Amino acid sequence: MNGPSLETRGLTVRFGGHVAVDAVSCAFRPGELTAIVGPNGAGKTTYFNLISGQLPATAGQVLLEGRDITRAPVAARTRAGIGRAFQLTSLFPALSVLENVRLVIQARQGRGLRAFPRVSAQRDLIAAAEAVVERVKLTRLAKSPVAALSHGDQRKLEVAMMIALEPKIYMFDEPTAGMSLDEAPVILGLIAEIRADPAATVLLVEHKMDVIRSLADRLIVLHNGALVADGPPAGVMASAIVREAYLGGALEDV
Numbered sequence: 001m002n003g004p005s006l007e008t009r010g011l012t013v014r015f016g017g018h019v020a021v022d023a024v025s026c027a028f029r030p031g032e033l034t035a036i037v038g039p040n041g042a043g044k045t046t047y048f049n050l051i052s053g054q055l056p057a058t059a060g061q062v063l064l065e066g067r068d069i070t071r072a073p074v075a076a077r078t079r080a081g082i083g084r085a086f087q088l089t090s091l092f093p094a095l096s097v098l099e100n101v102r103l104v105i106q107a108r109q110g111r112g113l114r115a116f117p118r119v120s121a122q123r124d125l126i127a128a129a130e131a132v133v134e135r136v137k138l139t140r141l142a143k144s145p146v147a148a149l150s151h152g153d154q155r156k157l158e159v160a161m162m163i164a165l166e167p168k169i170y171m172f173d174e175p176t177a178g179m180s181l182d183e184a185p186v187i188l189g190l191i192a193e194i195r196a197d198p199a200a201t202v203l204l205v206e207h208k209m210d211v212i213r214s215l216a217d218r219l220i221v222l223h224n225g226a227l228v229a230d231g232p233p234a235g236v237m238a239s240a241i242v243r244e245a246y247l248g249g250a251l252e253d254v
């Protein structure tokens with residue numbers, strides 16, 4: 001497809017008198033990874049919440065492949081192809097890593113959350129779940145209950161479950177935050193793999209400049225809820241308005 005896979009038009013949310021996301025119009029295309037930066041409180045996570053449906057918009061529209069999904073609930077957006085790294089609350093803590101991934105694949109394939117599908121179908125499901133678990137390097141923990149995982153491994157599982165959904169839009173909100181130096185490359189490698197898929201549209205909220213430089217095709221900047229810069233990362237990082245916003249410490253030069 002040539003048009004945008006995802007678009008927001010005048011997307012706005014107000015909390016009382018505070019405009020957290022202010023008339024953001026932006027189009028995202030398949031095969032493109034867009035990094036989103038801005039100082040703390042700029043509205044990045046709130047923008048994600050409006051796109052994924054966790055938060056209703058005060059004004060404006062969200063379009064997925066040209067279809068208006070502004071009023072659609074979260075589950076319908078997920079089914080339509082909006083993928084957001086799962087929050088831990090949506091995992092089943094007593095079930096294993098593999099079982100959590102299997103349930104996502106099963107739900108995606110439209111079999112619902114039936115615990116006992118046919119034996120052959122179950123074998124296929126398990127093989128598919130094992131492949132996803134392998135991609136995030138969690139095979140050695142496949143049988144561990146989610147509740148027993150370290151923070152970094154739980155974050156890998158969140159990404160695994162998003163991959164298992166096979167979404168059109170991948171949304172990552174600081175995916176390596178709180179991860180150790182040896183864990184982060186697994187997640188960044190996966191994001192690089194996803195970005196290489198010409199059908200995938202990737203949105204990445206990220207503070208680390210080196211990550212943006214190595215992964216982003218495009219950089220947008222939010223400031224006080226408004227979109228203030230948009231373009232190739234090197235040019236945007238060098239622009240005066242962005243340097244000014246960064247004085248607030250929005251980017252970590254690591």
Ligand SMILES: Nc1ncnc2c1ncn2[C@@H]1O[C@H](COP(=O)(O)OP(=O)(O)OP(=O)(O)O)[C@@H](O)[C@H]1O
Pocket residue numbers: 015020038039040041042043044045046047
């Ligand atoms: N549900 C809510 N009710 C009231 N205010 C909110 C709500 N959600 C977000 N805000 C406010 O909206 C603004 C934007 O917050 P948001 O978390 O989107 O910023 P951010 O750019 O993601 O910041 P950070 O980098 O710190 O995560 C903040 O002032 C925040 O306090």
